Amino acid sequence: MALIPKKILEEYKNLVAELNQHNHHYYVLDNPSVPDSEYDRQMRKLQEVEVSHPDIVTEDSPTQRVGGMALQSFSQITHGLPMLSLDNAFSDAELQDFERKVKDRLNQTADIEYVCEPKLDGAAVSILYRDGVLVYGATRGDGNIGEDITANVRTIKSVPLKLQGHNIPHLLEVRGEIYLPKVGFDALNEAARAVGGKTFVNPRNAAAGSLRQLDSKVTASRPLEMCAYSVGQYQAESTPTTHQDMLQALCGWGFKLNDYVETVTGVDACADYYQRLAKRRNKLPYDIDGIVYKVNELALQERLGFVAKAPRWAIARKFPAQEEMTQLLGVEFQVGRTGAITPVARLDPVFVGGVTVSNATLHNRDEIQRLGVRIGDVVIIRRAGDVIPQIAKVVLEKRPLDAEVIVFPERCPVCQSSVQRNTGEVVARCSGGLFCGAQIKEAIKHFASRKAMDIDGLGDKLVELMVDKAIIFSVADLYELDESRLVGLERMAEKSVANLVAAIDVSKETTLAKFLYALGIREVGEATAQTLANNFGAIEMIAQSSVEELLEIDDIGPVVARHIANFFRNPDNLSIIEALRNAGVKWPDIDLLSQGAQPLKGQTWVLTGGMQVMSRAEAKDALQALGAKVASSVSAKTSQVVAGPGAGSKLTKAEKLGIAVMDEAELMAFLSAQP
Numbered sequence: 001m002a003l004i005p006k007k008i009l010e011e012y013k014n015l016v017a018e019l020n021q022h023n024h025h026y027y028v029l030d031n032p033s034v035p036d037s038e039y040d041r042q043m044r045k046l047q048e049v050e051v052s053h054p055d056i057v058t059e060d061s062p063t064q065r066v067g068g069m070a071l072q073s074f075s076q077i078t079h080g081l082p083m084l085s086l087d088n089a090f091s092d093a094e095l096q097d098f099e100r101k102v103k104d105r106l107n108q109t110a111d112i113e114y115v116c117e118p119k120l121d122g123a124a125v126s127i128l129y130r131d132g133v134l135v136y137g138a139t140r141g142d143g144n145i146g147e148d149i150t151a152n153v154r155t156i157k158s159v160p161l162k163l164q165g166h167n168i169p170h171l172l173e174v175r176g177e178i179y180l181p182k183v184g185f186d187a188l189n190e191a192a193r194a195v196g197g198k199t200f201v202n203p204r205n206a207a208a209g210s211l212r213q214l215d216s217k218v219t220a221s222r223p224l225e226m227c228a229y230s231v232g233q234y235q236a237e238s239t240p241t242t243h244q245d246m247l248q249a250l251c252g253w254g255f256k257l258n259d260y261v262e263t264v265t266g267v268d269a270c271a272d273y274y275q276r277l278a279k280r281r282n283k284l285p286y287d288i289d290g291i292v293y294k295v296n297e298l299a300l301q302e303r304l305g306f307v308a309k310a311p312r313w314a315i316a317r318k319f320p321a322q323e324e325m326t327q328l329l330g331v332e333f334q335v336g337r338t339g340a341i342t343p344v345a346r347l348d349p350v351f352v353g354g355v356t357v358s359n360a361t362l363h364n365r366d367e368i369q370r371l372g373v374r375i376g377d378v379v380i381i382r383r384a385g386d387v388i389p390q391i392a393k394v395v396l397e398k399r400p401l402d403a404e405v406i407v408f409p410e411r412c413p414v415c416q417s418s419v420q421r422n423t424g425e426v427v428a429r430c431s432g433g434l435f436c437g438a439q440i441k442e443a444i445k446h447f448a449s450r451k452a453m454d455i456d457g458l459g460d461k462l463v464e465l466m467v468d469k470a471i472i473f474s475v476a477d478l479y480e481l482d483e484s485r486l487v488g489l490e491r492m493a494e495k496s497v498a499n500l501v502a503a504i505d506v507s508k509e510t511t512l513a514k515f516l517y518a519l520g521i522r523e524v525g526e527a528t529a530q531t532l533a534n535n536f537g538a539i540e541m542i543a544q545s546s547v548e549e550l551l552e553i554d555d556i557g558p559v560v561a562r563h564i565a566n567f568f569r570n571p572d573n574l575s576i577i578e579a580l581r582n583a584g585v586k587w588p589d590i591d592l593l594s595q596g597a598q599p600l601k602g603q604t605w606v607l608t609g610g611m612q613v614m615s616r617a618e619a620k621d622a623l624q625a626l627g628a629k630v631a632s633s634v635s636a637k638t639s640q641v642v643a644g645p646g647a648g649s650k651l652t653k654a655e656k657l658g659i660a661v662m663d664e665a666e667l668m669a670f671l672s673a674q675p
Contacts, residue, residue: 004053012056015046019062021164023157059133060162073214074147077138079126080173080233084143085309086292086316092271095293098315099267102295105304105312111266113296115243116273117229118260119316121287122179122207126232127153129172132163132253139211143309149211153178155220158227160254168253169236176228176255180207181286184223193370193426201392202323202382203287228255229292242296259652263296274317280649281319285633290318323382324357325395326350330375331362331406333413337442338522339429341409341419343368345379345391353383360389365408366426372396374403414438433572440474441467443520447475451526451617452518453510456503457496465489475518476576478504479583508584511621512539515587519577522563530624531555532564534598537590539577543568598627599674603639605630606654609647611664622671634659642667 019042050057089095102112124140137153138146153159185203192199200206210222228250240246244263251257270293295301295313304312330346343362350357360381362368371394378398383389410419417432430436444463448455466472471485486497517529535553536542550561567573605628607616620630634653641654641661654661
């Protein structure tokens with residue numbers, strides 16, 4: 001090894017330490033400490049030093065996360081302590097029985113303190129450190145012997161290559177769950193569909209499959225994360241006395257912990273935690289399939305010991321399954337507001353994700369071909385939270401001999417117009433436009449919805465009934481309705497009719513942004529509608545804009561710009577806008593000169609919890625009028641959080657990231673102070 005100048009050695013050590021610290025802030029704390037450009041500069045400098053002095057490279061260098069040649073196969077690792085499974089409880093009664101047994105074995109009557117942890121749905125791993133340096137990573141395997149996945153574990157940014165902080169153990173085996181967040185899972189499958197590749201059934205399979213790649217570069221390309229949840233082998237000068245303290249120690253050494261870990265006393269508090277997390281489950285950015293309860297005191301854990309395959313001091317409480325098997329009975333083709341033809345699977349009803357599912361989306365023609373699904377097939381249905389149930393996989397070994405190929409229609413099932421598919425789009429659309437009854441109905445439903453014109457009392461069934469009976473033919477016809485044309489319709493008594501007519505009249509007073517959103521322009525949601533309103537001020541200016549002028553606006557890309565321009569080039573659309581304005585629909589134009597000094601322009605605000613003086617929608621409108629972008633989730637880019645009563649994980653995350661938080665009274669005072 002050539003002699004390396006001390007100055008270069010010091011510079012190298014500092015670069016490694018700084019970059020590892022930046023990675024910790026970015027991937028573990030979700031709070032970047034430097035801009036990406038500065039991180040890139042430091043990384044390039046590190047790479048230059050390592051190229052010039054290859055003998056200097058250390059194992060904890062961030063350049064060493066992805067290895068070189070792919071492996072031929074995985075070697076095996078014997079766990080120093082077995083990675084046992086957990087017994088399950090499926091009801092409050094079984095949880096109470098678990099605590100009764102714990103108390104009996106400990107010969108005590110006092111309530112037990114438990115640590116409650118979300119049971120992440122991923123792949124369990126064991127990672128061993130000696131004197132703070134990562135030695136190996138292994139899968140759980142059969143509990144005694146796992147596969148050596150060290151090269152792949154090293155690619156995961158939330159796994160420290162070298163421990164930080166103080167009192168680092170001589171030997172530390174960290175156990176945790178490697179998982180794929182929902183956003184990453186969706187992006188992974190979307191990319192696979194785009195090239196006709198194989199998709200994953202669920203995030204758990206995606207995480208496990210990513211960890212078992214022989215080429216670590218493949219693993220590195222997937223946005224895996226790791227949360228630590230326990231310790232196996234451990235040698236140190238001192239040992240924490242509780243499981244909660246051990247978790248905090250892991251956090252101090254650089255590991256990511258789950259935000260929802262909570263210490264409670266007594267089995268009733270455990271049951272309460274289960275109910276609270278069950279309500280949040282669907283909104284979490286990752287899949288969980290239950291809760292794990294662990295006796296907090298490590299001395300009590302040791303006294304309780306183990307049975308053959310599970311510890312006596314821990315138990316898992318499962319949530320309802322999100323995947324089940326059932327049979328595909330048939331396929332119907334629905335026509336949406338923009339003419340999109342969507343195949344909908346009719347299923348033999350099955351209980352999954354807490355509800356009975358009888359329908360599932362098949363997305364489009366390409367998805368049918370990719371799945372290779374046929375009518376009569378046995379399929380795996382996946383339902384995660386509020387997401388529309390989907391067919392994740394066909395169980396080919398159960399395919400009946402008379403399974404039928406699904407034929408995608410060449411003509412619209414509603415109006416018989418030809419079905420077209422534009423270049424570069426996967427969605428097939430009816431060419432009938434507003435001639436198509438289905439598109440008229442969906443356009444009117446969207447126009448009347450709460451976030452659009454907010455016509456109270458105009459529900460979906462009433463819209464369908466009025467279109468079917470030829471009472472209305474477009475959104476403009478709504479403002480020609482009177483009581484005489486509505487009385488006598490099914491479920492429309494005199495009072496209901498009077499209320500609806502009054503609600504239609506009230507809806508005439510709106511804002512430019514809401515009106516633009518109500519028009520149903522393809523790809524123009526609430527945020528884009530507000531952006532258009534803020535930048536152009538009047539609908540005439542938007543209608544006259546070219547694609548090039550639209551592209552000059554932030555957040556408007558080429559596809560959206562073309563949809564907007566095409567909408568306002570269509571004479572039928574312009575005639576409907578004119579008819580609406582003639583019927584009295586109006587809004588104030590925006591004074592762009594006075595808007596130039598928008599105090600919140602470039603800021604991102606988040607509203608969470610309840611509001612008592614004004615509604616969330618009113619607060620959102622007020623903030624957007626001041627130039628703010630109002631987002632649904634907290635991130636390092638969030639400028640301000642407004643937290644009302646009942647604020648939960650968003651408030652917790654904001655406090656963790658050091659983001660400014662105000663309550664509703666402070667928001668009201670802030671808004672009142674604006675000119």
